[in-house]
Amino acid sequence: MPAAEEVKSSWADEVELEGGALPPSTEVYENGFKIVTEYKYNEDDKKVKIVRTYKVEKRIVSKTIAKRKCLKKFGEASNDKPGPNPATTIVAEDVYMQFLTSKEEDNKTEDDALDKLKALGDKNVVKCRNCNGDHWTSKCPWKDTIIAGGKIDDKKVGGPVGTPGAVGGDNKQTGSKYVPPSLRDGAKRGEGPSAxxxxxxxxxxxxxxxxxxxxxxxxxxxxxxxxxxxxxxxxxxxxxxxxxxxxxxxxxxxxxxxxxxxxxxxxxxxxxxxxxxxxxxxxxx
Amino acid sequence: MKPIMLQGHERAITQIKYNREGDLLFSSSKDNKPNVWYSLNGERLGSFNGHQGVVWCIDVDWTTTRFMSGAGDRTCRIWDCETGKEIGCITSASSVRTCMFSYSANMAVYTTDKAMKQDCEMFIIDTRVVDDSTGQQDPILRIPIKGSRVSSILWDLDDSIISGHENGEITQWDLKVKHLCFSYCGSKHYLPEENFFVNDMQWNKDGTMFITASKDHTAKLFDAKDLLLLKTYKTERPVNSASISPIMEHVVLGGGQEAMDVTTTSTRVGKFDSRFFHMVFEEEFGRVKGHFGPINSVAFHPDGKGYSSGGEDGYVRVHTFDSSYFEYNFDY
Incomplete structure (x- = not known):
């Protein structure tokens, strides 16, 4: 405690404290603008000059509104000066309304891209993995039916596991495509690794x-x-x-x-x- | 647009309302002092000091002479708009959740909460003369509400009252029939489940339709005559408030993830934007960011050239639309 007092009693500090009184704030009206100048200490105890400029507007309004505009402030605001009090009214950062484009438009742009690809000449640029049609797989009109059909196929294959001949026939139908080992006729589908x-x-x-x-x-x-x-x-x-x-x-x-x-x-x-x-x-x- | 931020409240905003001409903006919050502001420049005209609890609801009469507020301190108070002085105070048995002046302001309605062994009740009071004796007068009408409590209320001129309930029900009460009230149409906002309550209801300009905002993530537009559901605006968060533009076919919805749920879900943002929907096509066309928490109340300026929103973060933001808003054409 005594140490703290000693520090404070430095004469230079005292002079600073006495001389540190803030200049009074001023309000100046100049060609349609109100300029308010205030002095304050910031967090680092540095003196700061704050200048706020307000635009003063004249508007023609109905009598009742004009009357209300001249009301005396009351409650918490009773000590406020005319004009907005910077403690309660702040102009916030600029915000913009984000306009959302509608969903149909999105679809359209994608279609356009597809048309462009097609226009490039190669017919098989886009190929559906389900039905081999020239559209994206995700947009296949047969999406649901193909999946359902696939399941039926599974059952067909799963049934005659014991009779390799029949399964072999199935495989031939699918042509010369690569068949992963787990799906070949040797593998037990039903109780296979997936199970x-x-x-x-x-x-x-x-x-x-x-x-x-x-x-x-x-x-x-x-x-x-x-x-x-x-x-x-x-x-x-x-x-x-x-x-x-x-x-x-x-x-x-x-x-x-x-x-x-x-x-x-x-x-x-x-x-x-x-x-x-x-x-x-x-x-x- | 550059919004004006009003920070006269210490806690979450509960309701904001413009007066009829739109030159004043009233705001109430969970602290106990409703405020009134000039909507043009955000200057605070004053605060109404006297409540001792959460102010849930506010309303201002047609001529902007009297202001009413209902609060969690179990009182409904009527104030002089010009001086901010309290002119009448009515004490009820539990906290006052909703209040509104009738169109002529000759009557007012307020409803109380179902709490402290008290049932939810609706009171219709005479407000032609408001003075110290108002608190002792018997209400014109007292309607006990069986079932779920009233969470929002609207006067239809001076003839009937529309109430929105906690279970999502909307009821119309006819006051003309021998002073006996009956609920002649119960239109469900949603399936009768819990927690779908109607947070807010607001009229369109001519009082033929009203919009409701519900916790079931939708806002709905109803015909005021027969409570016919006209439109539904869907979002993915609870809607706390909705307002209809007086000049455009637009509605604005305010809401967001509930404050109590924010910490239990992971880092995704809570979507605290004001969302603009086309009134007829039910499609969202614009968003405005700004609040740090869910929006509790939105209101279009009566001239349609701006809107305000009050949020759980305690700020009221007064927006004036840019020209881009008026130039925007909805594609259909």
């Missing part, structure tokens, strides 16, 4: 809305109480190594997974609320 995968994912729990700072160790600590796990995968950014907000936990037993979901869904962890559910196979999306 195993699905079984596996049955015990996989997806935990989402994890905070950025979650680490592998944190996640393991979080799920360990529920039971043995075969794999704990935390999605991380390749470059920064930060958590991307979700994780997959492979439980050895289904019960443990269910327990984990019951506990963790809606659980507050590191100021965020987690969501947990069975992991869904990618193809259902």
């Amino acid at each position: 195993i995968r699905r079984d596996d994912s049955y015990f996989t729990v997806r935990i989402a809305n994890l905070s950025d700072s979650t680490t592998d160790a944190d996640l393991e600590d979080l799920v360990r109480p529920f039971g043995p796990t075969s794999k704990v995968f935390l999605a991380k950014d390749k470059i920064t190594g930060q958590c991307k907000g979700f994780a997959y936990v492979h439980f050895k037993f289904r019960n443990d997974g269910a327990k984990a979901i019951a506990m963790l869904n809606g659980y507050g962890y590191d100021h965020l609320i987690l969501t947990a559910d069975w992991s869904k196979p990618a193809n259902t999306n």
